[in-house]
Amino acid sequence: xxxxxxxxxxxxxxxxxxxxxxxxxxxxxGFCRWLLDQGADGLAIFxxxxxxxxxxxxxxxxxxxxxVAAGVPAAKLMPGTxxxxxxxxxxxxxxxxxxxxxxVLMLPPFYYKGMPEDGIFAFIAGVIDKVASPALxxxxxxxxxxxVVGFSLNLVGRLIEAYPETVVGLKDSSGDxxxxxxxxxRFPGFAVFPGSETFLLDALRKxxxxxxxxxxxxxxxxxxxxxxNWQGPQADALQAEITAVRKAIQAYPMVPALKRIVAHxxxxxxxAAVRPPMVPLSEAQSAALLADLAKLxxxxxxxxxxxxx
Amino acid sequence: xxxxxxxxxxxxxxxxxxxxxxxxxxxxxGFCRWLLDQGADGLAIFxxxxxxxxxxxxxxxxxxxxxVAAGVPAAKLMPGTxxxxxxxxxxxxxxxxxxxxxxVLMLPPFYYKGMPEDGIFAFIAGVIDKVASPALxxxxxxxxxxxVVGFSLNLVGRLIEAYPETVVGLKDSSGDxxxxxxxxxRFPGFAVFPGSETFLLDALRKxxxxxxxxxxxxxxxxxxxxxxNWQGPQADALQAEITAVRKAIQAYPMVPALKRIVAHxxxxxxxAAVRPPMVPLSEAQSAALLADLAKLxxxxxxxxxxxxx
Numbered sequence: 001x002x003x004x005x006x007x008x009x010x011x012x013x014x015x016x017x018x019x020x021x022x023x024x025x026x027x028x029x030g031f032c033r034w035l036l037d038q039g040a041d042g043l044a045i046f047x048x049x050x051x052x053x054x055x056x057x058x059x060x061x062x063x064x065x066x067x068v069a070a071g072v073p074a075a076k077l078m079p080g081t082x083x084x085x086x087x088x089x090x091x092x093x094x095x096x097x098x099x100x101x102x103x104v105l106m107l108p109p110f111y112y113k114g115m116p117e118d119g120i121f122a123f124i125a126g127v128i129d130k131v132a133s134p135a136l137x138x139x140x141x142x143x144x145x146x147x148v149v150g151f152s153l154n155l156v157g158r159l160i161e162a163y164p165e166t167v168v169g170l171k172d173s174s175g176d177x178x179x180x181x182x183x184x185x186r187f188p189g190f191a192v193f194p195g196s197e198t199f200l201l202d203a204l205r206k207x208x209x210x211x212x213x214x215x216x217x218x219x220x221x222x223x224x225x226x227x228x229n230w231q232g233p234q235a236d237a238l239q240a241e242i243t244a245v246r247k248a249i250q251a252y253p254m255v256p257a258l259k260r261i262v263a264h265x266x267x268x269x270x271x272a273a274v275r276p277p278m279v280p281l282s283e284a285q286s287a288a289l290l291a292d293l294a295k296l297x298x299x300x301x302x303x304x305x306x307x308x309x
Numbered sequence: 310x311x312x313x314x315x316x317x318x319x320x321x322x323x324x325x326x327x328x329x330x331x332x333x334x335x336x337x338x339g340f341c342r343w344l345l346d347q348g349a350d351g352l353a354i355f356x357x358x359x360x361x362x363x364x365x366x367x368x369x370x371x372x373x374x375x376x377v378a379a380g381v382p383a384a385k386l387m388p389g390t391x392x393x394x395x396x397x398x399x400x401x402x403x404x405x406x407x408x409x410x411x412x413v414l415m416l417p418p419f420y421y422k423g424m425p426e427d428g429i430f431a432f433i434a435g436v437i438d439k440v441a442s443p444a445l446x447x448x449x450x451x452x453x454x455x456x457v458v459g460f461s462l463n464l465v466g467r468l469i470e471a472y473p474e475t476v477v478g479l480k481d482s483s484g485d486x487x488x489x490x491x492x493x494x495r496f497p498g499f500a501v502f503p504g505s506e507t508f509l510l511d512a513l514r515k516x517x518x519x520x521x522x523x524x525x526x527x528x529x530x531x532x533x534x535x536x537x538n539w540q541g542p543q544a545d546a547l548q549a550e551i552t553a554v555r556k557a558i559q560a561y562p563m564v565p566a567l568k569r570i571v572a573h574x575x576x577x578x579x580x581a582a583v584r585p586p587m588v589p590l591s592e593a594q595s596a597a598l599l600a601d602l603a604k605l606x607x608x609x610x611x612x613x614x615x616x617x618x
Contacts, residue, residue, distance in 0.1 A: 021395075021435075048420075048421075053393040053394065053418075053420035053421065054393065054394050054395070054418070054420075054421075055394050055396060056366075056392075056394050056396040056397045056400070057365075058396075059394075059396060082420075083365075084362040084363065085362065085363050085364050085365050085368075085584075086330075086363070086584065086585065087364060087365040087367075087368060088365045091365070108586070109362075109363070109585070109586045110420065111357075111362035111363075111391075111419065111455060111456070112357075112362065112363075112455060112586055112587065113454065113455055113457070115586035115587065115588070116586075116588050118588050119585050119586035119587055119588040120585070120586050122585035122586070122588070123585035123586045126330075126585055145422065146420060146421060146422055147420070148422070148457055149586075275394075275395065276395065276418070276428050276429070276431035276432035276435055277417070277418045277421055277424035277425075277428035277429050277431070277432045277458075278421065278424060278428055279424070279425050279427050279428040279431070
């Protein structure tokens with residue numbers, strides 16, 4: 001069984017943009033530090049929630065350079081290396097490995113639909129072969145609602161068999177518990193992270209590694225409580241609390257809603273900015289969301305301000 | 310009404326790769342020249358058929374640099390500038406405009422699904438505003454079978470209204486004739502190109518600008534005949550011939566099939582190479598495809614060899 005660099009609660013970190021629409025390195029670094037202070041076990045920067053696919057490879061690498069230069073521990077980082085081309089995926093992955101990142105989160109090639117499984121296998125295998133580093137730990141990123149292209153159970157099995165020391169886990173953002181359960185049943189020792197904390201307790205009870213969840217951006221302490229107490233008598237009650245918060249947020253477009261929550265609780269309105277094709281919440285939506293959360297008694301961690309780098 | 314840089318038969322040019330999987334600049338340039346010699350009215354390089362999304366932005370720009378350096382007329386080129394990020398779309402578009410390309414073929418941002426129309430509008434508008442060139446002519450690329458994200462009639466109308474001198478046309482690869490017909494009805498003077506020659510005659514009869522079609526890579530002369538004779542007595546018979554060829558090819562995975570045909574008729578086996586996630590045709594598929602084409606009396610243009618640059 002391969003070594004597992006990550007377990008627990010990982011956050012696909014929101015990316016702040018300046019008023020001019022550029023990635024904001026200082027705010028990003030400060031926010032990453034704050035999430036770790038809040039108890040995040042790892043940071044899955046450059047995922048779907050991070051609007052990573054609305055940034056160029058160069059923008060992503062510059063943000064990672066900034067984090068590492070500011071002393072954020074690379075071992076805690078699992079950058080997304082999603083790209084439609086092997087060329088770009090290799091570039092992003094070499095960069096992450098060069099910085100000593102604990103792992104990478106890898107999308108399948110997501111432009112061409114209906115490709116044969118052999119083609120997706122060849123893409124992933126080709127990238128791993130080109131990076132050619134024993135330090136590389138790949139987490140497969142299964143998110144059919146966005147990527148459409150996914151990783152079937154059979155393909156996951158082929159990749160684990162071909163690269164047992166490299167392909168060590170998977171984030172399952174299918175939203176389909178039966179798929180997560182099947183992965184856990186079929187691949188013991190393989191680190192399966194559901195893509196939402198709504199499945200956290202169920203996953204832990206079946207040997208799951210934790211979760212990698214968008215709402216971690218605004219609820220690390222609550223989600224950590226479930227992780228720490230999953231075998232205790234309060235587990236179901238704690239799970240119900242975090243599920244309620246999640247459901248309140250996901251009643252709105254997820255990334256704009258999370259950014260609005262951060263903007264509100266960190267008293268930093270610029271945080272609400274998103275890059276097209278996303279659209280910020282309207283004032284009415286924001287007010288309704290915050291009211292929904294207030295009804296649940298929600299507050300943002302210890303409400304500490306994230307410090308700029 | 311804006312000036313229209315393109316009409317007729319445009320080819321989304323296949324991209325040749327070397328045995329090592331790198332884009333083959335010399336072979337590409339030679340093939341582009343050959344297509345123009347065959348009568349292609351324009352070359353929509355870096356489309357879906359070109360495996361453009363399996364190349365990095367840098368690889369695409371290097372291929373375009375090579376074409377222009379070799380003297381292929383930039384006015385005949387409509388490079389695809391498809392990217393999920395505005396950053397990359399702007400880079401690709403500035404590069405194309407800098408070379409004097411006749412136009413660009415622009416995908417919507419295709420990673421995030423279910424985005425509001427306002428967000429897709431903001432993406433396209435933001436890119437056009439950043440490129441900020443009167444020389445820029447944008448053709449929208451509507452291909453929901455691959456991109457999933459598309460351009461609704463309403464969004465097309467908004468973009469034409471906002472950028473009447475810039476957003477001058479659309480390639481409709483929906484495969485849905487009713488959508489092509491609706492575009493032609495609703496936006497007279499806007500250059501609508503169906504994405505398959507199977508709709509060429511129907512489109513021309515309703516004021517269409519021509520077609521931009523994958524099978525142009527192997528059948529420019531046949532398709533040009535329909536374009537030149539669409540008002541003549543042979544039009545329907547000529548259309549039936551090219552439709553039969555198209556249907557024979559698209560019974561197989563399209564891009565690998567086209568590359569195999571080129572490899573065969575140009576006596577250049579390396580042409581069959583594709584990048585993952587595509588997979589080449591098997592020998593059995595290739596033999597069956599070539600037999601199907603032989604039954605139709607198909608031959609590749611004048612069977613002239615494409616010259617290397």
